[in-house]
Amino acid sequence: MKVLVLEPAKCTGCRACMDACSFEKTGVFNPLDSRVNVITFHEDLTFVPTVCSQCETPYCEQVCPTAALVKNTTTGLVDFLKEKCIGCKQCIVACPWGSIRINHLGKEIIKCDHCSGDPACVKVCKAEALTYVEVEDVVSGKQQGVAQTYRRIAAEMAKGVNP
Amino acid sequence: MIDGGYQGKILRVNLTDHVVKEEALREDWAKRYIGGRGYGTRIIVDEVDPKVDPLAPENKVVIATGPLDGTTAPSSGRVMVITKGPLNGTIACSNSGGFFGPMLKRTGYDMIVLEGKSSEPVYLWINKGKVEFRDAKHLWGKLVNESDQLMREETHLEAETMAIGPAGEKMSMIANVMFNGHRASGRTGVGAVVGSKNLKGIVVRGNLGVTVADHDKFAEAVRATREILAQNPVASGGLPLYGTAVLVNIINSTGSFPVRNAQDSYFPEADKISGETLRAQNLVRNEGCSDCSIACGRVTAIKEGKYKGEHGGGPEYEPIWSFGAMCGISDLNAITMANYLCDRYGLDAISAGSTVACAMELSEKGYMPAKDAPFPLRFGDPDALVESIRAMGEQKDEFGRLLAQGSYRLGEHYGHPELSMSVKKQEFPAYDPRGIKGIGLEYATSNRGACHVRGYTIAAEILSPGLDRLVYEGKAAVTKFLQDLTAALDSTGTCLFTTFGLQAKDLAQLYSAATGFDCDDKEFLKIGERIWNMEKLFNLKSGLTGKDDTLPPRILNEPITSGPSKGEVEDLDKMLGEYYSLRGWGKDSVPTKDRLKELGLEDLS
Numbered sequence: 001m002k003v004l005v006l007e008p009a010k011c012t013g014c015r016a017c018m019d020a021c022s023f024e025k026t027g028v029f030n031p032l033d034s035r036v037n038v039i040t041f042h043e044d045l046t047f048v049p050t051v052c053s054q055c056e057t058p059y060c061e062q063v064c065p066t067a068a069l070v071k072n073t074t075t076g077l078v079d080f081l082k083e084k085c086i087g088c089k090q091c092i093v094a095c096p097w098g099s100i101r102i103n104h105l106g107k108e109i110i111k112c113d114h115c116s117g118d119p120a121c122v123k124v125c126k127a128e129a130l131t132y133v134e135v136e137d138v139v140s141g142k143q144q145g146v147a148q149t150y151r152r153i154a155a156e157m158a159k160g161v162n163p
Numbered sequence: 164m165i166d167g168g169y170q171g172k173i174l175r176v177n178l179t180d181h182v183v184k185e186e187a188l189r190e191d192w193a194k195r196y197i198g199g200r201g202y203g204t205r206i207i208v209d210e211v212d213p214k215v216d217p218l219a220p221e222n223k224v225v226i227a228t229g230p231l232d233g234t235t236a237p238s239s240g241r242v243m244v245i246t247k248g249p250l251n252g253t254i255a256c257s258n259s260g261g262f263f264g265p266m267l268k269r270t271g272y273d274m275i276v277l278e279g280k281s282s283e284p285v286y287l288w289i290n291k292g293k294v295e296f297r298d299a300k301h302l303w304g305k306l307v308n309e310s311d312q313l314m315r316e317e318t319h320l321e322a323e324t325m326a327i328g329p330a331g332e333k334m335s336m337i338a339n340v341m342f343n344g345h346r347a348s349g350r351t352g353v354g355a356v357v358g359s360k361n362l363k364g365i366v367v368r369g370n371l372g373v374t375v376a377d378h379d380k381f382a383e384a385v386r387a388t389r390e391i392l393a394q395n396p397v398a399s400g401g402l403p404l405y406g407t408a409v410l411v412n413i414i415n416s417t418g419s420f421p422v423r424n425a426q427d428s429y430f431p432e433a434d435k436i437s438g439e440t441l442r443a444q445n446l447v448r449n450e451g452c453s454d455c456s457i458a459c460g461r462v463t464a465i466k467e468g469k470y471k472g473e474h475g476g477g478p479e480y481e482p483i484w485s486f487g488a489m490c491g492i493s494d495l496n497a498i499t500m501a502n503y504l505c506d507r508y509g510l511d512a513i514s515a516g517s518t519v520a521c522a523m524e525l526s527e528k529g530y531m532p533a534k535d536a537p538f539p540l541r542f543g544d545p546d547a548l549v550e551s552i553r554a555m556g557e558q559k560d561e562f563g564r565l566l567a568q569g570s571y572r573l574g575e576h577y578g579h580p581e582l583s584m585s586v587k588k589q590e591f592p593a594y595d596p597r598g599i600k601g602i603g604l605e606y607a608t609s610n611r612g613a614c615h616v617r618g619y620t621i622a623a624e625i626l627s628p629g630l631d632r633l634v635y636e637g638k639a640a641v642t643k644f645l646q647d648l649t650a651a652l653d654s655t656g657t658c659l660f661t662t663f664g665l666q667a668k669d670l671a672q673l674y675s676a677a678t679g680f681d682c683d684d685k686e687f688l689k690i691g692e693r694i695w696n697m698e699k700l701f702n703l704k705s706g707l708t709g710k711d712d713t714l715p716p717r718i719l720n721e722p723i724t725s726g727p728s729k730g731e732v733e734d735l736d737k738m739l740g741e742y743y744s745l746r747g748w749g750k751d752s753v754p755t756k757d758r759l760k761e762l763g764l765e766d767l768s
Contacts, residue, residue: 012458014451015262019235022372023382029234030269030372042311042344045450045462045476104370123386124235126393126456127449 001076003135004036004112004119006049011129013040013047017121024120025110032104035112036121036130049129051121052099052112054078060091060100060111068109080111165190166376168230168677169198174272174294176287178360179220179279181296188273194680195763197654198273199229200256201694203245206276207254208697208767213704217249217352218334218359220280226267226325226365227274229656233265233373233453235385236673237392237665238658240265240453242325242342247705248351249359250336250514250569251588251612254701255351256653260452260460261343264656266323269369281361286326288318289367299363304329306507308475310364311344318366326364327354328509333558334358335567336588337514341506345476346452349511351589351611352569376679384672388665392456395664397626402459402660403449405438407480410593411487412437417625417632418726419598420484423491423542424520425584425717428595429726432493436483445499450476457660463499470500470549478502478512481615484593485516489584490523490548497545501552508556514569517590519551521570521582530577536562581716587612587707596718596735598728599624601638604738607712608642610698616659618645626663635734639741644688650698651691693762696746696754700767709752712739 018034026033036051058078061069068084069091071077091100091109101110112119114132122132133141165171165188173186188202196202203225215221224246231239242264248255267275271292284299297317302310307328314324323343330338331354338354339347348354375381392398401409414420415433422430434440441461450460464474478486478499486498505512525531526540533539537560540547554563565573570583570590584591589612596603601620606613615621623641624632630641648667649659655674667684675682682690713719714735722730743750747758759768 009448012449012451012455012460014453014455014458016235016451016454016456019233019454023235026372027378028372028374030370032370033372042315044474045345045448047450104372124389124454124456126389126399127451127458 001135002132004051005131005133005138007129008048010127011047011049012127016124017130020120020124030104035110059094063090063094085109166679167374170268170271170273172272173274175276177278178281183294199227199243199654199656201654203227204697207245208701211247213701217247222247224277224356225274228264228268229654230677232656233268235454237388238455238661239656241656244340244348244353246353246356249355250352252705253611254698255353255611257348257350257353259342259346259348261346262453263323263325263342265453266367268373269371270367271371284361284363286363287365291370302363307341307509308344308507314364314366319368322366322368324364324366327357330509330556331358336569337511339509339511341509345506354509375677377676381676384676388669389456391664397663398457402457405442406459406461408438408441408483410480417598418728419595420488421595422488424524427725428723430488435493436487436495465496465499468496470496473503475503481592482512485513486548489516489520491542492545492548494545497549501549504552513592514590517584518566518570519548521573524582525577530579584715585613587711589613594621596733597723597731599632600635601642603714603733603735604638604642607714607735618642618649635737639738639745643745646695647688647691650694651687696762696764712752
């Protein structure tokens with residue numbers, strides 16, 4: 001299963017992901033209709049992208065009274081079935097990440113569905129703050145990063161330097 | 164009927180009576196002038212007397228977006244401020260990045276026309292199409308970054324802001340209009356016009372979408388143009404890695420990097436203030452404006468010395484030069500601090516640095532008495548630089564008030580206007596025409612005074628293997644071509660930096676897919692030429708003549724004394740005649756009736 005990986009340290013805050021997402025999903029450019037959102041802290045110019053984590057035990061699914069939000073065990077996604085939604089908005093309250101959003105009219109629930117395996121947001125993220133990666137590669141990538149640190153220490157020790 | 168790209172409405176704001184009204188965007192003008200710079204200029208040409216005092220209530224300001232603003236077209240979030248500029252009386256258009264442009268469109272308006280003058284300081288709060296005039300007495304005197312934060316706290320934290328700083332309030336001739344707290348419409352003194360209207364700023368927040376005429380064609384044009392930029396070594400290499408300051412070493416290595424008020428043009432200490440050094444010493448992260456894949460913006464902090472702990476955006480290449488080499492200074496932290504101060508006060512960092520350099524030369528040569536400055540003014544003194552910028556921003560004494568009028572008026576005051584490195588009173592930027600011939604023609608003919616971003620010949624003369632920087636042949640044609648291309652590009656809302664990779668046909672494709680208007684590269688360039696001539700006609704009516712198409716005497720007569728361009732001067736006349744002839748203008752710099760007719764401008768002549 002692939003996941004959307006968010007790396008705030010790489011984000012340049014250009015918000016192209018938001019425009020691309022809304023265009024893909026609605027045919028109109030409107031960041032309020034984007035499933036992915038970038039928060040900008042103007043005071044120190046920090047940019048933080050956010051998107052649905054496709055939780056294994058989704059609170060949104062648990063609070064939904066009409067089973068409009070369902071964990072799909074085949075794809076790993078939390079599917080949103082628009083025709084079942086009654087608009088009670090409890091999923092928005094329940095999501096710990098704020099990643100269940102509401103559209104620009106304040107009426108329809110919107111959430112990320114990975115664009116059927118080809119996310120529009122990733123295609124415009126030149127900074128690679130958003131990437132779409134096999135989940136096990138995310139883990140091994142992180143381990144590789146940590147291992148590199150130990151590798152540097154080992155190289156120092158081989159030179160007789162005590163780190 | 165317009166199918167996409169535009170919101171179709173213009174908001175007209177009467178600041179005298181505090182009333183607003185909506186007008187329909189004119190489809191015929193959208194087709195002839197695109198939007199942004201072109202359409203906004205047409206409004207000013209129609210409604211403002213070219214001879215009006217720029218700071219009088221009769222002057223107007225257009226805040227304009229283009230049809231690509233708010234889309235994923237690469238680097239497409241520009242916003243333009245168009246007015247009659249106070250620095251030199253020309254048609255002034257100064258554009259900025261950030262997020263204000265796209266958000267303005269989401270309120271439902273393509274443009275705002277500001278008219279009249281409020282009796283008290285106000286700011287505008289445009290929330291989903293509803294417009295409020297809000298008291299701004301408590302904001303008057305506040306710095307730009309403070310104003311941005313306060314206005315968002317009082318309205319909505321995720322709104323986008325436009326603001327002037329103390330420089331604009333006090334009507335400095337080199338005052339900016341600032342967006343998002345740190346992005347600048349930085350040239351020609353547009354901030355003073357906003358200040359003259361007692362308008363502190365505008366806050367926008369909207370929930371409307373931006374549609375395009377042809378979904379599939381637009382999506383493909385976006386994919387293709389983003390791919391071209393991804394493969395381009397400047398747009399995807401030098402600029403994201405080192406920011407615009409990547410140019411410091413490149414331009415200095417050609418000996419065309421003006422030093423100590425252009426008394427020389429090679430700076431041996433350039434690497435101390437280079438993009439490479441900035442990256443190592445001050446860079447926190449890159450920042451991209453709306454929908455930009457380049458992200459040349461620098462988020463920086465000062466990590467040591469007397470300004471330790473200060474942080475902000477930039478500096479870009481131009482201020483690094485104006486505060487650095489131009490003032491003989493190689494202390495990058497002081498340069499960075501001077502840049503932060505310019506953003507906070509809302510001062511044009513090119514003009515501000517060049518004005519300090521002019522003051523330093525006036526002082527060293529004894530033309531400006533020592534008693535006239537509150538501290539010694541010597542080239543190479545970083546404290547004198549930073550304190551001069553403060554004085555200019557605050558205007559608490561005669562020294563500050565004088566500097567805030569720019570280098571031309573400063574030089575004139577002391578009887579030496581020739582020491583102002585300016586054209587039409589606007590300071591030239593960080594490329595010496597003596598070592599890069601074509602850029603001198605661009606400075607001399609730019610419709611807003613000396614400027615590099617009306618027709619960036621550096622791209623052809625330095626950054627690509629094309630034209631020899633020291634020859635005159637071919638420079639008139641490339642200058643005209645780039646001026647026309649940029650006028651059209653600016654009008655779409657796209658950043659100039661896309662042209663490192665994109666050509667007229669690529670931009671025409673984006674524009675055409677967004678709006679549904681037929682447009683190819685030829686038509687795109689023709690629209691640009693139409694805009695250029697329209698600006699020119701306004702300037703001629705304001706009183707400028709062919710005599711104003713010149714360069715500072717130093718550039719024309721004093722050879723560079725060291726470095727790779729040693730011995731060079733600029734011979735403008737070798738290009739100017741050919742330029743006028745390519746433009747279809749007479750030798751007096753006046754467009755011929757025939758050319759105006761070809762461009763469909765006969766009604767304006």
